Amino acid sequence: MSHQPFKFHRPELARGYCEALQGTGIMDARSGLFLAAPRRTGKSTFLREDLLPALDKLGWTTVYVDLWTEKETSPAILIAREVRKSLFKFSGAITKLAKAAGLERVTVFGALSLSMASLSLPENVSLADALEALVEASGKPVVLIVDEAQHALNSKEGMDAMFGLKAARDRLNQGAGGQRLFLVFTGSNQDKLTQLVLKRNQPFFGCRITKFPKLGKEFSDAYTDDINLKLAATNQFNKDDVFEAFKLVGHRPELLRGIIADLALDGAAENLAAELKAEASSFREHVWGAMESEFAALSPAQRAVLERMLQTGAKYAPFTEDSLKAYSALAGQEIDAAAAQGALKGLRDKNLVWQAAYGDYALEDESMVTWYQHRTKDKSL
Known part of the structure; x- marks a missing residue:
């Protein structure tokens, strides 16, 4: 019997964030949605598998940038590259817009749509210009998701990109045309992400950081059901035991999977509860022990x-x-x-x-x- 890879979806959470971006929900994130959660707690998976599909259903054009994937590359380059990729999908529409707008606009739109060799935007084209071109070419509102946005704080170029996104937001959302650019930023370090919104001289001053909710018992229960289907009836995990282990490893799905996989292969059903807790506790103590040693030194x-x-x-x-x-x-x-x-x-x-x-x-x-x-x-x- 074949089994599909386990996936856990959070459609209600995605729907709530979509409403927040539009200003129609309890939370108003029209100025920008900032989500903070520790690494490896399911945030990026949620963005890719729940939030992006929900935004697509609204008919919006989505651009996703993960600043963690290439930490040595300037965030400004990474953001520009993904915007350019999206623009390239609409190159035909952009060419028509350029011709209709005159010579000056041909330079702007033409450079964006036809020259893909460079990672950066042309000198005479700002990030706001590029996002406006994308809005016009796609004929839809654009949502830009910047995952691990705190890496932009490490350099002047990264901060310039953040100010460029603020300028684009302010320009595109003015007037009677409604909101045309939505911004989502995530970070694995709340203190770092806060540096984008805390002071008047920071690009998104006044926005609030929202703590991304941890995966809870619904996740661990669903995961336990999925694992038990693959095990013998005499070698089953208890949902409460799995949840306790999940809490001990900081609500990190990948770490839970590793512990479960090791124990499931042993087949000692009568000891699963005790071993599960012991393995999770051992992992946490190992991490804390390393921190204690660093602190003492x-x-x-x-x-x-x-x-x-x-x-x-x-x-x-x-x-x-x-x-x-x-x-x-x-x-x-x-x-x-x-x-x-x-x-x-x-x-x-x-x-x-x-x-x-x-x-x-x-x-x-x-x-x-x-x-x-x-x-x-x-x-x-």
């Missing part, structure tokens, strides 16, 4: 700065009087601004802390917060 100043970041999250301000006092109290020695700057550099070198192109700091791995909360709780007992 830091200098007193580095530990103090990292602890302050873990305590304050997105509100972290490295050189305020309160932060300097906190560093000194945590380290048991005076930490001035110069020492704090040196500690931050050391933390960046160790890939524990990330710095945006314009100076703000955030944790490189947000899961450290859970480890730190657990560590602090244990010490208080």
